[in-house]
Amino acid sequence: MSQPETSAAAADDLVPKRRSTSKIWQFFGFKRDDHMQTEVICKTCKSRVATKTGNTSNLFSHLKAKHNDLYQLCSAEKSSSSGESTLVHQPKQQSISSSFESITPYPVSSRRHREITEAITRYLAKDMVPIATVGKPGFLHLMNTIDKRYNIPSRTYFSRIAIPQMYEHTRDRVMLELRDVEHFACTTDLWSSRTTEPYISLTVHFIDKAFKMRSLCLQTAYFPSEHSGENIALGLREALSGWNLNEARLVCFTTDNATNMIKAAEINGWPRLQCFGHRLHLAIENAVKCDTRISRALGVCKKLVGHFSHSWKKKEALKKA
Numbered sequence: 001m002s003q004p005e006t007s008a009a010a011a012d013d014l015v016p017k018r019r020s021t022s023k024i025w026q027f028f029g030f031k032r033d034d035h036m037q038t039e040v041i042c043k044t045c046k047s048r049v050a051t052k053t054g055n056t057s058n059l060f061s062h063l064k065a066k067h068n069d070l071y072q073l074c075s076a077e078k079s080s081s082s083g084e085s086t087l088v089h090q091p092k093q094q095s096i097s098s099s100f101e102s103i104t105p106y107p108v109s110s111r112r113h114r115e116i117t118e119a120i121t122r123y124l125a126k127d128m129v130p131i132a133t134v135g136k137p138g139f140l141h142l143m144n145t146i147d148k149r150y151n152i153p154s155r156t157y158f159s160r161i162a163i164p165q166m167y168e169h170t171r172d173r174v175m176l177e178l179r180d181v182e183h184f185a186c187t188t189d190l191w192s193s194r195t196t197e198p199y200i201s202l203t204v205h206f207i208d209k210a211f212k213m214r215s216l217c218l219q220t221a222y223f224p225s226e227h228s229g230e231n232i233a234l235g236l237r238e239a240l241s242g243w244n245l246n247e248a249r250l251v252c253f254t255t256d257n258a259t260n261m262i263k264a265a266e267i268n269g270w271p272r273l274q275c276f277g278h279r280l281h282l283a284i285e286n287a288v289k290c291d292t293r294i295s296r297a298l299g300v301c302k303k304l305v306g307h308f309s310h311s312w313k314k315k316e317a318l319k320k321a
Helices: 003-012 022-026 057-068 068-098 098-105 111-126 129-137 139-145 155-178 229-242 257-267 276-290 291-309 312-320
Strands: 030-032 040-041 184-191 198-207 213-222 250-255 272-274
Touching: 022 030, 022 057, 040 057, 040 198, 057 068, 111 129, 129 139, 129 155, 139 312, 155 213, 184 229, 198 229, 213 229, 229 257, 229 272, 257 272, 272 276, 276 291, 291 312
Parallel strands: 184 250, 250 272
Antiparallel strands: 030 040, 184 198, 198 213
16 A cells, blocks of 8 residues: 555544534544544644644644645635634624614704704705605605604694794805895796785896806795785885895896786886796787687687596596597
């Protein structure tokens, strides 16, 4: 039998150490008749290695001195095993250390709580969503899914505190921008809500320092007074004064051709520019009325729309046709 075959056979005669998980023991063993496992034998060179029970330092020293290639292999396996162990246990340690923190609500004064509250406030104002949305089950579920530590304030908080604060902050920022405007123009209009409540809007137009055209809707105010020229004139003067806009810098006021709007501009002595969109609408409307054929065609279209808009079955039949 050749020497390699003899070595392999001798290595097979060695038994592994009982109850050991260290990688080093794959290179060492014990004779079968060594039931107490007191004499460690190197599987490669069959040398006896002196070591205390459970201590592997001498085993690593033996590999490093006699079998460096095996030592490098064992060291690499040990490092890999140590890294995997750290990665496996790290999430558990983190979850334990952060378990209480993850269920503790944010303090109202904390930065995170303020950020989320401001984002919700902007959402309500920007998209004109009903304030009652913050108390709806679906919205509450959404916020709980996004961040369980955030407690949503009541709708009263948003209506009486958060939204008014955001308005004041925005107003201050806009007024600071308007302070440096040399000349400006305005647009105004009267309109009614779906519940027939009357409002008057005011939009300012100007060119900023970067030579960019800017248009800002300054206000849409409740206007219950009679819509006479005098009342509109007074309301608009008060609006400009409220935004610290000097009438001397006003270039012109754009309005529709309603008699009360024309009179309001005349009372205040403001240059008035007719609204092109309104003029175009009136021109088309008059042109349609002058041609009976167009009026008749539009009448037929209105009847068709009315015929299908009030019946779901008719809508489905139209889709299939």
